Amino acid sequence: xxxxxxxxCPSNIALVKYWGKKNGQIPCNASVSMTLQNAFSEVSLELAxxxxxxxxxxxxxxxxxxxxxGQRVLDFVERNATHFPVVNQHALIFHSTNSFPHSTGIASSxxxxxxxxxxxxxxxxxxxxxxxxRASFLSRLGSGSACRSMYGGYALWGAVPEHPASNDAYAIxxxxxxxxxxxxxxxxxxxxxxxxKVSSSRGHAMMAGHPYATTRFDQANRHCDRMLQVLAxxxxxxxxxxxxxxxxxxxxxxxxxxxxxxxxxxxxxxxxEKIRNFRKDTGISVCFTLDAGPNVHVLYPSxxxxxxxxxxxxxxxxxxxxxxxxxxxxxxxxxx
Ligand code: PMV
Numbered sequence: 001x002x003x004x005x006x007x008x009c010p011s012n013i014a015l016v017k018y019w020g021k022k023n024g025q026i027p028c029n030a031s032v033s034m035t036l037q038n039a040f041s042e043v044s045l046e047l048a049x050x051x052x053x054x055x056x057x058x059x060x061x062x063x064x065x066x067x068x069x070g071q072r073v074l075d076f077v078e079r080n081a082t083h084f085p086v087v088n089q090h091a092l093i094f095h096s097t098n099s100f101p102h103s104t105g106i107a108s109s110x111x112x113x114x115x116x117x118x119x120x121x122x123x124x125x126x127x128x129x130x131x132x133x134r135a136s137f138l139s140r141l142g143s144g145s146a147c148r149s150m151y152g153g154y155a156l157w158g159a160v161p162e163h164p165a166s167n168d169a170y171a172i173x174x175x176x177x178x179x180x181x182x183x184x185x186x187x188x189x190x191x192x193x194x195x196x197k198v199s200s201s202r203g204h205a206m207m208a209g210h211p212y213a214t215t216r217f218d219q220a221n222r223h224c225d226r227m228l229q230v231l232a233x234x235x236x237x238x239x240x241x242x243x244x245x246x247x248x249x250x251x252x253x254x255x256x257x258x259x260x261x262x263x264x265x266x267x268x269x270x271x272x273e274k275i276r277n278f279r280k281d282t283g284i285s286v287c288f289t290l291d292a293g294p295n296v297h298v299l300y301p302s303x304x305x306x307x308x309x310x311x312x313x314x315x316x317x318x319x320x321x322x323x324x325x326x327x328x329x330x331x332x333x334x335x336x
Pocket of ligand 1: 201
C-alpha cells in the first residue's frame with residue numbers, strides 16, 4: 001500500500017481585499033480575511049515509487065486527471081522543491097475534491113493550494129510548532145490568498161506598520177476577536193455561474209500603472225489596521241462600513257483599470273440594494289462583500305439567522321441561481 005497524507009483546507013473570504021501584487025506573490029497591500037467552514041478542498045497526496053530522476057506528479061480532480069492544474073502544481077513543486085524533500089524521493093499522486101460546486105466564485109485555488117502545501121509538508125515529515133506558518137508561506141507561492149486559509153477565524157496577510165508581527169511572506173492569525181465576530185454567518189448568493197471574462201491574475205497585473213493604485217493601497221492598509229480594532233471591539237457598524245467600502249473599491253479598481261471591465265451583473269446590484277434596504281428597515285447587521293466576480297457574500301450575526309434566511313429566500317430567491325450557506329471556520333484539518 002502506498003502511503004498517503006490527506007488535508008482538508010477551507011477557502012476564505014477577504015474582508016479587506018488584496019488586489020495588486022509584486023514579483024514572487026508579494027501583495028501590494030495588506031488584507032484581512034475570514035476563514036470559511038463548509039467551502040473546502042480535500043487533497044490526498046499518495047506517495048508512489050519513482051521511475052525517473054525528475055519530479056513525477058499527477059493531479060486528479062474528482063477522480064479525473066486534470067493536466068492543466070497538474071502543470072501549475074508541478075511548477076509550484078519544482079520551484080519549491082528545497083522545502084519539500086519528499087518530491088525527490090517519491091512520485092506524487094494528488095487526488096482532490098471540493099465541497100462546493102464549480103464556478104461559484106468561491107476561491108478554489110486558495111483552498112486547493114492550501115491543502116496541497118499542507119499535504120506536501122506533512123509528507124516531508126514537518127511537524128514543528130511553526131507548521132501552519134510554513135504552510136502559509138508556501139501556499140502563498142502557489143496562490144496568494146491561500147496563505148490566509150491556514151488559521152481558524154480571521155487572518156491578516158501583509159505588513160501593516162501598527163502590527164509588528166504582520167508581514168508580506170505569510171499570514172498570521174488574528175488573535176483578538178470579540179464574541180460578536182467569533183462565529184458569524186456567510187450566505188453566498190450565486191448570481192451568475194458563467195466563467196469570469198477577466199481572470200484574477202490579469203486583474204492583479206492591471207494594478208501596475210493603475211491611476212489610483214497608490215491611493216488604493218493606502219486605503220486598504222488603513223482598513224486592515226481599522227478592521228483589527230473592529231474585530232477586537234465587536235463594532236458591527238464599522239465592520240459593515242469597511243467591508244462594503246472594500247467590496248466596492250475592489251470593483252472600482254476593475255472599472256477604472258486599463259481594460260475598464262465590469263464583473264458585477266445586474267443581479268449583483270439588485271442584491272446589494274435589497275440587502276441595504278433590509279438592514280435599514282430591520283436594524284439587523286447584515287452586509288455584503290464581493291470577490292472578483294458577480295456573486296455576493298452576505299455576512300450577518302448567527303443570532304439573526306432565521307430572519308435573514310427568510311429575507312434571502314423571499315426577496316432574492318427568484319433572481320439568483322442558488323445560495324450556499326457558510327460560516328466562520330475552524331481552519332485546516334488533517335484527515336487521518
Ligand atoms: O489569490 P488570488 O490571486 O486569487 O487573488 C484574490 C483576490 C481577491 O479574492 C479578489 C481578494 C482577496 O483578497 O482574496
